[in-house]
Amino acid sequence: MTMQVQDVFTLFSIDHLLSEEERAIQGVVRNFVDDQIRPYVADWFEEGTLPARELALELGKLGMLGMHLEGYGCAGMSGVAYGLAALEIEAGDSGLRSLMSVQGSLAMYAIHAFGSEEQRLEWLPRMATGEAIGCFGLTEPDFGSNPSGMRTTARRDGDDWVIDGSKIWITNGNVADVSIVWAQTEDGIRGFVAPTSTPGFQANLIHKKMSLRASITSELVFTSMRLPGDAMLPGVRGMKGPLSCLNEARFGIAFGALGAARDCLESATAYAINREQFDRPIAGFQLTQKKLVDMALELGKGMLLALHLGRLKDEHRVTPEQISLGKLNNARESLAIARECRSILGGNGISLEYPIIRHMNNLESVFTYEGTNEMHTLIIGQVLTGISAFR
């Protein structure tokens, strides 16, 4: 009998592409997820809650928050290490990875890249430890894929800024201490660092979600929210600001989504080997084997793509279009893998006793947020043809 290798990344010898430190980081996050997330996450999902404050402190202790940023208490790790951490956290739950992405790649990155030294010193060290939680307000009810049309405004009043408008689908909104708010000014779109304690800031929890239930999702409303003159991010103007933050987060998703897919495939493979119908394991049926093999191929290929992008990123050579390749492919294939795994588990596939339906529902969000499947398709289409199909 040939040797059985259930783990797809082992089959592809992915470890061979990683350094000892990268493997160590991956191992620590995996252990953390096994001990601190896996036993509880199905309950959080069912109840639609997340102990975000406690978890942020735990993630901070490991060094996961803003881990790819330099200085200000951040761990200063490589892009690949950041990707591997995102993958292992998302093998636990996409909601956890969302918390980490929004904190590190959206809120902290915005302050790190575009903030004043005072803003960096005020927020980054506390955000790196998880004592302060950040959120990122870009999407509005009427402006999703086309954020440049946003209606939130910031107007000058003496030295102050006064912000009015609203944002939707804001991860961490109700637990955040600080919000990065993007708004129209006379000078184009600018970013603002708004403490959530500011009068005029209101966060409303979004209920009735069937996806990312172990994640805090909010609507933000700003009513004559007055901020001091130095609350604006001085380092960037226009859509380049929010888009470069999104680029960071999308990179994490190219890895992260694969974690959810791997968890589904591990669960479905073990199930298929143990589940007997017609007096034999269903893993012995050709239809099931074909499903498992097709999924293993997509998972392995997705990982090779993600690692390639990671190495390019660490050489400062990755382009936004290339990150679109990773986000589009890996979110799409991970969702397809989750659905196929669901079919292998039959009726049991819909139960939270197994991780699959949870990952599958989560991946519906991952498929759409941080640039929809359609937008990434059109971005790549534009690169291939030189013709924009959306503008």
Added chain:
Amino acid sequence: MKIAVCVKQVPDTWAEKRLRPADSLLDRESAEGVLNELDEYAVEEALKIQEAHGGEVTIVSMGPERAVETIRKALSMGADAGIHIVDDALSGSDALATSAVLAGVLKDRGFDLIIFGSESTDARMSVVPAMVSERLGLPQLTFAQKVDVNGGTITIERQTDYGFDSVEASSPVVVSVVEKINEPRYPSFKGIMAAKKKPLETLSVADAGVAAGSVGTGAAWSVVADFAARPPKAAGTIVNDEGAGGVKIAEFLATNKII
């Protein structure tokens, strides 16, 4: 306070382990090597004592080349320096030889506290800490579920079947810890990055002041004469309870002379 923690690389606790047919030794290729779980508690206890009383924590491990990964894991948790004893002559060493080599390395280095996990998950003999303390002529405070450091006085709670014994000695001492003692920390990312820059000393058997002929398979006091794979589990008997289930269980236990 100068603290040494002796750690061992063992095959992953959850992996299927194999012995090599050629020499009946563990096939280290068959399973990933990890830091022995109980040694993580030893490292954690050393770091906690260091945090409270200052000083330096040195990790000591005897094992093949790749055991250096295990030392680095302990360094990434926060220890300061590592000593790796690696020598082809050590392959197949028993507990007596291991304790001789460790004692050779530990003596004359001025450690106040030498901490071990109370057993390894592969050999499970629990004797090396006692052997090392005997060879060094130091008090042995083994199977500790709690360690208190008060100046030069070390007090432990030794876990027993009926509760614990309070045992006290003056440093230097040898301590072994049980898993009840603490909750080992995860290495932080900064710790992982810092670990590769920490000092690591590599020693041979000769450096430990031990003759090469007195260690390894040839010098072992016990050898594996033979081994066989565990036979597959036999199919069980299923008894449907139609009102007489209890009687049937009693009959089964009686037949097997259990009652």
